[in-house]
Amino acid sequence: MSEDMRVALVTGGNRGIGYELVKQLAMNGFKVIMASRDWERGHAAAQKLKASSLDVSFVVMDVSDTESIRQAALTVNEQYGRLDVLINNAGVYLDGNEKLVDMEPSILERTMATNFFGAYHVIRSFLPLMKKHGYGRIINVSSEYGAMSEMSYQGAGAYKLSKLALNGLTQLIAAEIKGDIKINAVDPGWVSSEMGGPSAPKTPTAAAESILWLATIGPEGPNGEFFRDGKRIGW
Template sequence: MQTTKKDMVQVIQNKKIALISGGNRGIGYELGKQLAEKDYQVILGSRNADKGQEAASSLKNLGYDVSVFELDVDDPKSIQKAVEYVQQTYGRLDVLINNAGVYLDEELKMTEEDPAILEKTLRTNLLGPYHLIRSFLSLMREHNYGRIINISSGYGQMDGMDQTGPGSYKLSKLALNGLTRLLAAEVSGNIKINAVCPGWVRTDMGGPHAPRSVEEAAKSILWLAELEQDGPNGEFFRNGLQINW
């Protein structure tokens, strides 16, 4: 029996739609896999179109229903194209995971490193999530449903700001945490915005000696995508437990 376009639309309508920025590798890729296992319609956002297609093909070969969209979170025009694509293709967005991020710091202190490192880091780690949330909120409000997850870091906790470390990265995550709280205070209805620290994970960013696998990290994040209406909003979590800002 041939599947019709009407049948496909019905299938999509019965699924929740999730977009993951930086979804072509690492934690983002694993988040896409685990959401697809839960029967979400997953959209992998990838700055590099070819790498995004490779990731999507890999998951499709495993039997998962995913798509890919070329998404550069540093470019508001790219974000707007993503909004148009989601709206025209699916009609709504249920889950937005702001996973794309950069870690450009080396051993230099912030007062010694090139200011361009801070500027690039803030564009990707702070302004990218800001523009994505702002652009998709109207679609979520239209359907009175949304789960937004900002992938942050314990490096962004305020009580660690008096310790040296990757300053640009730390500052960007501190700002992302602040953005989470500010926007959560502004939303109403059945929309939740939370931040989460995945821990030190074996990815290109975390390195091969990190103690945590991407599978463990993704599992510790995804419960925030399935919050009930009375679930937390504007909070910061690690391993399912609330942590200090």
């Protein structure tokens, strides 16, 4: 496999922002692995992009299932032997209108399982592939709801806590990794998707563009930072 070939993986890649990220990476010359927990939807979405002559493959991966992540990492290692870009995009928003202490604890647990532990286990499983080549770009799709200042206001408690934890994870891993491997968090804004709803002002295409510049930053680029629309924002 040639050294100039770049491989990217996007979790939750079969719809919304994830689908746009896969498409735009492939249009920019990446071999892209679309990861989705739903085989049927994921396979269909990948085939649609392949029909446009884009180099997209599909792997089943449920980020709330560590064995599923481990198997996906083994598959990527066997097929490509490398991973240059990892985008943790898979996420859930399960909150209703209840206060955090009044909600069914399983809502918080399920939210953390996907939005925080999912990203943690994916990074942990795929980082060795980056270390092998001494290069990697990890992007955690977060939210302004994960900013510390947001904790002063009630509402969306499970989602907010999951993104706050994801932001902390981004900073901790940035402090730990050596070499030309960078990890950053990005807030895509309010996007018209299944999660954001139809009245959101930003298209998935624009959201993907605001994330993807972090996939190709050079060795002097940022590490352990939080961005929105290409601008650094506070934690």
